[in-house]
Amino acid sequence: MQLRTFLxxxxxxxxxxxxxxxxxxxxxxxxxxxxxxxxxxxxxxDQGIDQVENITDxxxxxxxxxxxxxxLQSERREALIRRLRGEQPRxxxxxxxxxxxxxxxxxxxxxxxxxxxxxxxxxxxxxGLSDMTLALACALGRRMKTAPIDTAQNAALLLVGPNGAGxxxxxxxxxxxxxxxxxxxxxxxxxxxxxxxxxxxxxxATHIDAPFAVAENAEALAKSVADCGxxxxxxxxxxxxxxxxxxxxxxxxxxxxKIPNIQTVGVVSAxxxxxxxxxxxxxxxxxxxxxxxxxxxxxIRRLGTLVSAATSGLPLAHVTRSPYVAAGxxxxxxxxxxxxxxxxxxxxxxxSAQ
Amino acid sequence: xxxxxxxxxxxxxxxxxxxxxxxxxxxxxxxxxxxxRVLLCDADLGLSNxxxxxxxxxxxxxxxxxxxxxxxxxxxxxxNGGAAQGGFDLLAAPAGSGALANAGLEAAMCLVGLLRAAxxxxxxxxxxxAGVGAESMALAAAADETIAVLTPDPAALTxxxxxxxxxxxxxxxxxxxFVVNLAASETEARRTSDSFVSTCRAFLKxxxxxxxxxxxxxxxxxxxxxxxxxxxxxxASRAIADIAGTLHVRVTPQKFAANDVR
Ligand SMILES: Nc1ncnc2c1ncn2[C@@H]1O[C@H](COP(=O)(O)OP(=O)(O)OP(=O)(O)O)[C@@H](O)[C@H]1O
Ligand SMILES: [Mg+2]
Numbered sequence: 227m228q229l230r231t232f233l234x235x236x237x238x239x240x241x242x243x244x245x246x247x248x249x250x251x252x253x254x255x256x257x258x259x260x261x262x263x264x265x266x267x268x269x270x271x272d273q274g275i276d277q278v279e280n281i282t283d284x285x286x287x288x289x290x291x292x293x294x295x296x297x298l299q300s301e302r303r304e305a306l307i308r309r310l311r312g313e314q315p316r317x318x319x320x321x322x323x324x325x326x327x328x329x330x331x332x333x334x335x336x337x338x339x340x341x342x343x344x345x346x347x348x349x350x351x352x353x354g355l356s357d358m359t360l361a362l363a364c365a366l367g368r369r370m371k372t373a374p375i376d377t378a379q380n381a382a383l384l385l386v387g388p389n390g391a392g393x394x395x396x397x398x399x400x401x402x403x404x405x406x407x408x409x410x411x412x413x414x415x416x417x418x419x420x421x422x423x424x425x426x427x428x429x430x431a432t433h434i435d436a437p438f439a440v441a442e443n444a445e446a447l448a449k450s451v452a453d454c455g456x457x458x459x460x461x462x463x464x465x466x467x468x469x470x471x472x473x474x475x476x477x478x479x480x481x482x483x484k485i486p487n488i489q490t491v492g493v494v495s496a497x498x499x500x501x502x503x504x505x506x507x508x509x510x511x512x513x514x515x516x517x518x519x520x521x522x523x524x525x526i527r528r529l530g531t532l533v534s535a536a537t538s539g540l541p542l543a544h545v546t547r548s549p550y551v552a553a554g555x556x557x558x559x560x561x562x563x564x565x566x567x568x569x570x571x572x573x574x575x576x577x578s579a580q
Numbered sequence: 581x582x583x584x585x586x587x588x589x590x591x592x593x594x595x596x597x598x599x600x601x602x603x604x605x606x607x608x609x610x611x612x613x614x615x616x617r618v619l620l621c622d623a624d625l626g627l628s629n630x631x632x633x634x635x636x637x638x639x640x641x642x643x644x645x646x647x648x649x650x651x652x653x654x655x656x657x658x659x660n661g662g663a664a665q666g667g668f669d670l671l672a673a674p675a676g677s678g679a680l681a682n683a684g685l686e687a688a689m690c691l692v693g694l695l696r697a698a699x700x701x702x703x704x705x706x707x708x709x710a711g712v713g714a715e716s717m718a719l720a721a722a723a724d725e726t727i728a729v730l731t732p733d734p735a736a737l738t739x740x741x742x743x744x745x746x747x748x749x750x751x752x753x754x755x756x757x758f759v760v761n762l763a764a765s766e767t768e769a770r771r772t773s774d775s776f777v778s779t780c781r782a783f784l785k786x787x788x789x790x791x792x793x794x795x796x797x798x799x800x801x802x803x804x805x806x807x808x809x810x811x812x813x814x815x816a817s818r819a820i821a822d823i824a825g826t827l828h829v830r831v832t833p834q835k836f837a838a839n840d841v842r
Binding site: 227229251253255256268270271272273274275389390422425426497498524525 | 633
């Protein structure tokens with residue numbers, strides 16, 4: 227479903243814009259007056275279920291073909307669900323030749339912020355490459371910095387980000403990653419990360435046989451980090467989530483980021499607004515975050531937030547696609563992002579009335 | 581006559597953090613108070629955390645059940661006395677173990693089969709994981725009733741819609757009912773509900789039914805922080821008890837009918 231927000235001077239103008247941009251069938255799902263006397267309208271549009279007709283019944287979980295071997299059945303079921311989710315098989319011939327208007331439309335379809343969209347299209351054109359994917363990758367490459375986290379180095383990692391970004395899962399993934407390279411790690415929950423998060427982190431620490439500690443305040447954390455440094459142990463620090471755009475919350479946090487030998491890593495969820503994520507990342511950067519991990523990439527079909535995050539200026543360390551610890555940290559390159567943008571373009575485009 | 585019990589009630593939502601676990605726990609307790617024998621199953625096969633929410637050291641051995649190492653009745657732990665004594669039973673994986681992270685679709689279907697055979701229960705509440713992953717959707721589709729948890733957050737609307745749409749597709753006809761959680765006021769909850777209903781009506785040609793409203797309740801958040809059960813008198817727990825009442829009457833006639841046949 228497409229959900230968009232429109233600002234207008236009055237209701238009549240707002241409705242006209244909704245109709246023009248999203249079509250006659252769009253549904254208004256919310257509206258309110260703004261401070262300056264205008265209106266804000268939120269509208270939704272979706273194709274409905276026509277596109278997924280002729281689907282076999284999944285409900286009872288009964289095998290739909292008694293004769294087929296189990297592996298085939300599961301493969302079919304998976305294909306079915308993939309179809310239900312609107313994913314299409316990757317088509318090798320999908321990449322066409324470069325066209326600036328097409329690229330602009332593609333990026334807009336993904337709801338990438340306008341400023342970035344224009345910039346990327348311009349750079350892609352200047353690259354002189356005739357292949358769409360390569361031209362886009364080249365443009366992304368100009369603005370994207372990739373810096374995977376090397377858990378073997380001797381610095382503590384401090385995870386910071388808004389509530390619900392998935393910091394605890396990221397901490398677990400980083401620890402698992404380090405353990406795979408036989409590196410000693412310690413998991414630390416700082417600043418009362420919340421009972422649930424602390425318990426989750428602790429159980430996880432037990433499972434990978436890593437020590438676990440809770441640091442009540444900045445001094446305690448500084449001491450733990452220093453101890454880890456001396457013993458050549460990578461400290462991974464989970465913190466309580468907060469909105470980094472909020473000045474007060476930022477001030478409360480900054481004491482942690484100032485601890486010596488600590489690297490601040492921003493964690494943001496890909497589920498959100500592509501413009502807003504730029505603000506959040508900017509705020510994280512002022513807090514001292516040196517790089518970024520983007521979570522929940524599996525939950526989005528429009529990749530605008532990934533484009534925002536990748537081109538934000540803050541080096542991108544990793545992207546995660548699953549809350550499961552076993553599914554690790556992926557690295558996004560300009561080419562893989564360009565491919566993903568083009569591959570999912572057809573899906574993302576389906577719903578938008580251009 | 582074959583009584584179609586236990587009844588599987590799945591609690592889902594596309595988005596994370598909408599309150600599925602909080603509602604599942606309170607619902608299990610409230611249904612038990614109505615006299616049902618209830619099993620709460622943590623179907624968040626990745627980072628499960630029901631046991632943490634409930635303040636239990638041990639959540640049972642769901643992984644063992646799925647691996648065929650033990651039966652459902654030997655793998656559950658009793659909460660508040662257990663299903664036999666006015667509480668309910670819990671079946672979960674060790675908190676945060678990720679033990680079932682790669683369990684996959686087959687495991688989800690296998691779980692449904694095992695739960696359906698657990699005749700010691702009248703009701704099994706499934707706390708699904710966030711998202712519209714294949715496993716969650718298969719579990720939601722296999723349940724007898726599915727409840728989507730919606731919040732006023734616009735992202736929750738989009739995600740609950742996706743959840744509803746996929747469920748409709750998977751079952752051809754059965755769409756979820758829904759609960760609005762975490763609204764600041766009745767008005768905000770109604771507005772959220774109206775948006776969701778009108779979106780579904782417009783694009784899916786179907787009107788989901790509002791089962792109940794659970795407002796944002798400071799004592800609920802506090803209870804979770806302290807890993808305690810919701811206080812029985814709290815607004816959230818009363819709202820969830822009402823929802824339990826609605827769900828309960830659906831199984832009651834079946835039970836009576838079964839007893840009357842003699
Ligand atoms: N009605 C409510 N009032 C106040 N706080 C609430 C309410 N419902 C949920 N919460 C809080 O929201 C947070 C998320 O709730 P919960 O863990 O139940 O969500 P969930 O949907 O199960 O999350 P996940 O997707 O991670 O499984 C918890 O901290 C809980 O205390
Ligand atoms: Mg949960």
